[in-house]
Amino acid sequence: MPQELSKAYEPGAIETRWAEYWVKEKLFSVATPPAGETRPVFTLLLPPPNVTGRLHMGHMLNQTQMDIVVRWHRMRGFITLWLPGTDHAGIATQMMVEKQLQSEGKKRRDMGREAFIERVWDWKRHYGGAILDQMKRLGASVDWDREYFTMDENLSHAVREVFVQLYEQGLVYRGNYIVNWCPWHETAISDLEVKHEEVPGKLWEIRYPVIGTNEFITVATTRPETMLGDTAIAVNPKDERYVHLHGKKVLLPLMNREIPIITDELAQPEFGTGAVKVTPAHDPNDFEAGKRHNLPQINVMDGHAHMNENAGRFQGLDRYEARKRVLHDLTEHGFLVGEKDYTLALGKCDRCGTVIEPRLSEQWFIKIKPLAERAIEVVQNGAITIVPENFRQVYLNWMANIHDWCVSRQLWWGHRIPAWTCTACQHVTVAREAPLTCDKCGSMELEQVSDVLDTWFSSGLLPFTTLGWPETTRDLDAFYPNTLMITGFDILFFWLARMIMFGCHFMQGHRQDATIKKASGEANRKDDSVPFRHVYIHALVRDAERQKMSKTKGNVIDPLEIIERFGTDATRFTLAAMAAPGTDIAFNESRTEGYRAFANKIWNAARFMFMNVERIGGGAGAPARELQNMPGIAGFTAITLEDRWILSRFNRVAADVHDALAAYRFHEAANRIYDFFWGEFCDWYLELIKPRLNMQGEAAKAACANLVNLFDAALRLLHPVMPFITEEIWQTMYEGNPPAKSIALMPYPQADVKQFDLGAETEMSILQDLIVSVRNLRAELKVEPKVKVPVEIYAHEPEIRAMIDHNRAALERLANVEKITFVAGSLAKIAGARSTARFDVHIVYERKIDVAAECERLKKELDKIDKGITSGQRQLGNQQFLAKAPANVVENLRKQQQELALLHEKTQSKLKELGCR
């Protein structure tokens, strides 16, 4: 391959090519580490996207961050396992296929369970891989050989095992409880799947006649149709208004049932009339109260939220129709006595938006407290660390107030609960495999419970089931606990919390391979049952207006469309650069545009390098892999000031990037690399070495070799964030004979403290100041860009003067200067001179400066200087400050004050000289 890049940077072409290459070459496949493995291990589980999913920005943010961390670790020599897979997503998938059926005029129930499930599998085989293909476009460096699906046989087997074990341990129970019922999906859903929304509504007041008196008792309700199932009226025992009615009964209007007045804390005297209706079958609080008082539970609705046979003449009506009719009838009979506007928090199904109906039904639950206790402990004792730290408290609070988990769903698609009902005696047998006979009566007439498990039940097991559990495997020894979990806070409770509970419970007593654990830097961790040792919670991606993206709002930004326009690298860089921990990301296209420009910059810098390598030939070429594994840039020979400077700067950026990535400060890492590459390497270093590259012989070869080595290291530094462009350039550099199959398998640059050069950095910054000052003056004097000007420089420190003299070629080139004269006295008084504490510079040019403008500029500058002087003096004159502030702060302030004083003097005299007012 010739060392040549196309003139234009076109991300689309190179990205798809490398994405395919990485997958085809199985570059990221990880073999099970053998016993005695001494390398560190890094394990990360991909939060499995829904099999029905389409890639959205949230996925992309999540995957970008994971891929950065993963590539970083891999390059640092960790055995890095990133495990991908998809989730069967019970409700979502079932819905998707049902809709498909609907369009064919078919219905799930007409088909029957088996045919329907076969149909879903069909769908999965055809379309289920879409999101994974999209992931490939992102460059996610996962191990595709280990891809899983939550309904795979081995994972399903593990699910049954877990359920049965929990059952045997008494942590599963079944019973009639109030659950959140979605009438659209016709299934129970968990508390987490209900979203509360404040909506304007009404509060109706209904009066119930008290039997044996001519009194009424008035209650308030937002759901009058449920009164049909009332089985009591409750008043607070302390409420004096109702003491005389204790023990009496009321006649339930419309139904003409007698129901008791009970005393219960359920009724709060300060709310409404202080009396409440009690409907145990349709409200969780009423349900509890009903149990306390042994009240009957009358369910008045069916699974579609239509009124059932218990609703008398309202049977068959939809709940809202029933509400209208009930209100109408109540009014007609004089029972409705009030109607007020009221804001209610309406629970809606997270997926379809249908208003949830609290409904009494038979469901399966996990007794969660025992699991939660361990899950609290491992976070409190540091076995799991959560970043950012505030989520630790969110997690602990939630865990402390956790409710039993309803795990049964009235769906067909999912892991069917391994329980069988005996048609003879109704006893339920829970077993790993279909039992032949009933546990209790021995009947052979058994029927499997039709419910399936909540999708999160199986995904909560993934950290260990994907590694082979319930078998004891070498993979578990090596890779469990996973090192890290990166996810959004939106599934903190859904998923993360459950993984921790399940992991700690089922992996109790597990020990990670001690050698690997130590090598991975986790030797001090005591508890190996946790699913992962570190958690990083990232923010949400919002649209440019900070709105949460949603299909209904139509403000969804499609990452693939952004990628199409700007490239994956630029999109990844955007997400990384904006991902400051703890704050949401308002996705802003203009940033991506900017980062595409950055990629373009890199591209062109590479073209420049290749041009020179081609021309200069020989001697150019990156050092061997062994050398690249050493800190700093091993093959770099610091000859000139700019060499020493860039080497020092490179080591600093490498150190900073390491620290930033170690703390999940992706934005810092990205910005640091950006500033280095563009602001230092391209803007200054490349410009400064051009003359050397244009020389003949060894000097050019040496400069070119440095350039290549530095470029190679910079590409490796950038690779985790922008994998594609770095791969493309890197592969091109090695002319088809690279030291590894991919830059992704090369060592990550490490800082070498010995290559820090503070002296070079200081000198360079003075030189930069000088060049900028001259450019400044040129602009101010409106010197034609092509005209070279003579300059006069005064530098009172001899070593600085020498340094400038030594680098006069740089000044001449970069500021378009033709003759440099060092003068003996300060130039500060000269109109149109520029001064810093280290030098004065002046350009010799016949054109006069704009005195008024210069005066204004100088005055502004003087203001700033004086402000600094005043505050500095105040501090330095303060004994408290001198006594309490750290020595280096005082020292720096003193130095700064000296410089400011000098600048003040120079500026002042210039103002005077110009005759400014």
Next chain:
RNA sequence: GGGCGGUUAGCUCAGUUGGUUAGAGCGCCUGCCUUACAAGCAGGAGGUCGCAGGUUCGAGUCCUGCACUGCCCA
């Protein structure tokens, strides 16, 4: 109702344990097609860090209150 976050340049955002004269990108203004790059280069304007107090030698950073705003939980 309880909890958590945000408020910094026209816009989008950085600014980790308090410590020089608060930064970037985009946009804007001026000038350049300078042989890597006009997706670029050079120069420039632009902020009393939401408001009011407090702690401190020193506050964008810590504390209290308020305002606005977003999210989570009930």
